[in-house]
Amino acid sequence: MGKQMLDVAIIGGGPAGLNAALVLGRARKKIVVIDEGSPRNMVTHASHGFLTRDGVAPSEFRALAKEEISVYPSIAFIKDMAISIEGSDGQFRITTKHGESFISKKILFAVGMKDRPLTIPGLAEVYGKSAFVCPYCDGWELRDEQLVIINKGAELMHAAPLISGWTNQVTICTNGPDQLTDDERKELEQHQVSVFDSVIKQIDSNDGIVEQVVLEDGTVIACRGIFFKPDLVTGSALPQALGCEITEAGMIVTDDFGKTTISGVYSAGDAASKLYQTIAAASMGALTAVAINNELNIETWKRAK
Structure with missing residues (x-):
């Protein structure tokens, strides 16, 4: 496949990349999906809010998606990491960590976001088990429980009313000046x-279930769950290296259909949106795939004149 001209190289095999592959495969486009297999949500036991797949494990979701997509012969999956992309619209060259090379007309970055190292002692042990970032994804499982919100400033004033829909037993730890x-x-x-x-001294837990948050001033807050604001970075440095405009928050700038500031390059999913939900990422992947397919078809149509 590396010597063939592909229509689209999809970098990232999460919900956005997989749904884009499905749409493009059904549109008879030659696709490769390059994914290293270490998604951000691998720490969680279940994904929620996706109709017909509520409560599915992220690994099972991917396996089921690949099984469905496998009926379309123009799609290939490569377990690898794209480490460099050169060229321009119509002829991009992608090189992987394992030395494979692909030539593609278009690029779709579905690289998601990644967590920076968790600096609060004990947070890594409960992340994905009893500490979460999205109440729409995990609020139901912590309904009516005693919770701690780790956040501050304007974002805290969004989080506090939001989480009150699941429980009224909420304590806020700002882990430093509250910025309120x-x-x-x-x-x-x-x-x-x-x-x-x-400042938070440590989070105590038992088998991944948080028991208390201990502060530097000696305060101990008993709780059964945590919602916190993650510190995120784009899942790959390649979009910026290729020249895509990136926001201060690390998101790839796109139009409503996933087109970046670089011709022939698109992005979908968490890397291009703050709507961090599986169903939203999949939806954006599908819409972006439609835009890419339309662009490819129009280019072919015009060349045939």
């Missing part, structure tokens, strides 16, 4: 939400 206004502190106080701005 006086009015925001008063609002939280009116809702009987306690705010602690001492």
